[in-house]
Amino acid sequence: KVCFCDTNGELGTKTLSELQSKYGEGNAMFQTCDVSLQQPMENLFKKVKETFGCLDIVCNNAGIGGEVYPLWEKTIDVNLKGTTRGTLLALEHMRTDKGGKGGVIINISSAAGLNVNPLSPVYSATKAGIIALTRSLAMNSEVKSAGVRLNVVCPAFVDTDLIKEINDDNCLDVQKASKFIEMIGVVSKEVVVDCFMELVRDVNQNGAVVKCSKMDGTQYTSIEVKPVT
Numbered sequence: 208k209v210c211f212c213d214t215n216g217e218l219g220t221k222t223l224s225e226l227q228s229k230y231g232e233g234n235a236m237f238q239t240c241d242v243s244l245q246q247p248m249e250n251l252f253k254k255v256k257e258t259f260g261c262l263d264i265v266c267n268n269a270g271i272g273g274e275v276y277p278l279w280e281k282t283i284d285v286n287l288k289g290t291t292r293g294t295l296l297a298l299e300h301m302r303t304d305k306g307g308k309g310g311v312i313i314n315i316s317s318a319a320g321l322n323v324n325p326l327s328p329v330y331s332a333t334k335a336g337i338i339a340l341t342r343s344l345a346m347n348s349e350v351k352s353a354g355v356r357l358n359v360v361c362p363a364f365v366d367t368d369l370i371k372e373i374n375d376d377n378c379l380d381v382q383k384a385s386k387f388i389e390m391i392g393v394v395s396k397e398v399v400v401d402c403f404m405e406l407v408r409d410v411n412q413n414g415a416v417v418k419c420s421k422m423d424g425t426q427y428t429s430i431e432v433k434p435v436t
């Protein structure tokens with residue numbers, strides 16, 4: 208069973224029909240919802256719990272690019288604040304000490320959050336924030352004992368609308384970006400989905416940060432963690 212949300216109602220409804228005809232009407236749900244708004248997101252999580260009984264897997268995927276005002280502010284609202292909101296709501300619903308059954312939260316960051324990214328600094332900052340949020344919660348002892356795992360996927364360029372829409376609003380030099388994309392290459396959506404599914408299945412990878420790139424392949428990154436006493 209799956210529920211997904213998006214601000215794009217038309218595309219969401221089309222995807223919902225496809226999922227329902229493949230997996231059955233009662234197994235897929237779509238809600239138009241803006242991840243940057245608290246109340247609609249709270250309502251959505253409640254509705255999923257009421258409809259499906261519990262939440263096992265939550266993926267915070269919504270993301271945009273924007274480097275000039277007011278878009279840079281919206282980029283922080285959607286990417287960093289939206290992912291933080293979705294992560295905290297997922298935790299509330301999943302943690303065993305609050306009536307949940309445990310589960311896994313997978314957040315979508317970017318290679319731009321792992322590496323220096325001079326052509327999209329605000330986007331990059333939001334994606335670095337998502338990595339820090341997710342890893343920190345994954346290492347929190349109360350979250351661990353409440354049965355919730357967290358991971359981050361950091362794709363480099365992927366064949367979606369986002370990279371077809373690189374322009375002067377979301378990139379500081381579009382020409383340089385095109386050359387950079389040519390050099391790094393573009394990975395397929397299927398590679399990112401495989402990486403996501405591996406993290407869902409592997410209970411021993413709590414806190415892992417995984418980069419998927421055409422040039423470098425799929426890599427588990429190694430970041431030192433000092434134990435907090």
Ligand SMILES: NC(=O)C1=CN([C@@H]2O[C@H](COP(=O)(O)OP(=O)(O)OC[C@H]3O[C@@H](n4cnc5c(N)ncnc54)[C@H](O)[C@@H]3O)[C@@H](O)[C@H]2O)C=CC1
Nearest residue numbers: 213214215241242268269270317362363364365367368369
């Ligand atoms: N395409 C790429 O090269 C890469 C993408 N990513 C990340 O992957 C994730 C998915 O992006 P793509 O599929 O590539 O782009 P996309 O533009 O095709 O999809 C993003 C989706 O997010 C939705 N969305 C935007 N703002 C929203 C909001 N406030 N509330 C709810 N939904 C909202 C859009 O309507 C769209 O359907 C994003 O977080 C992006 O930053 C990461 C690395 C590379």
Ligand SMILES: CCCCCC(=O)/C=C/[C@H]1[C@H](O)CC(=O)[C@@H]1CCCCCCC(=O)O
Nearest residue numbers: 272317318319322324325326327363378384
């Ligand atoms: C210096 C890179 C600039 C790339 C162009 C840009 O402004 C942003 C592109 C992002 C796209 O909209 C979604 C992303 O996540 C892209 C950045 C991906 C960065 C890949 C870095 C690859 C690496 O360092 O291995």
